[in-house]
Amino acid sequence: MKTMLAAYLPGNSTVDLREVAVPTPGINQVLIKMKSSGICGSDVHYIYHQHRATAAAPDKPLYQGFINGHEPCGQIVAMGLGCHHFKEGDRVLVYHISGCGFCPNCRRGFPISCTGEGKAAYG
Numbered sequence: 001m002k003t004m005l006a007a008y009l010p011g012n013s014t015v016d017l018r019e020v021a022v023p024t025p026g027i028n029q030v031l032i033k034m035k036s037s038g039i040c041g042s043d044v045h046y047i048y049h050q051h052r053a054t055a056a057a058p059d060k061p062l063y064q065g066f067i068n069g070h071e072p073c074g075q076i077v078a079m080g081l082g083c084h085h086f087k088e089g090d091r092v093l094v095y096h097i098s099g100c101g102f103c104p105n106c107r108r109g110f111p112i113s114c115t116g117e118g119k120a121a122y123g
Contacts, residue, residue: 006067007039013048020067025080032092033077037069070096 002022007015025031039047047068073093076086086092099111106114 007037007069009047009066009068011065015047015068025078025083027080028082029080030076030083030086030092031078032072032074032094034069034072034074036074037072039068039070043068043070070094 003019004022006018006020008018008020010016023031071094073091076088076090076092079086079088095111097112097114099106099114100116101107101111103114103116105111106116
């Protein structure tokens with residue numbers, strides 16, 4: 001099994017570097033070998049102040065139990081089925097908000113203000 005080094009947030013205001021399995025890209029996905037990634041001031045605030053998640057899970061800290069980092073850049077090293085807009089070796093950067101693509105804000109080019117159910121924000 002191939003592994004990679006990841007900044008993992010276990011909770012308790014800590015960050016651990018861990019070896020984790022390299023994921024396999026799914027349909028219309030790519031695997032990027034990271035060259036750089038960051039965390040923003042909001043992330044640091046959430047990590048150290050243990051903000052709570054959502055009304056659905058009020059007792060679970062928002063930033064706990066996952067790999068952190070966003071707005072990364074790197075190089076595509078593998079591609080899933082159906083991915084036709086890129087090729088292995090392409091250098092890319094990733095915007096950390098993915099809108100639904102259909103609501104008025106997305107259609108005007110403002111996915112960060114997406115009001116649709118398909119919105120996704122990544123840490």
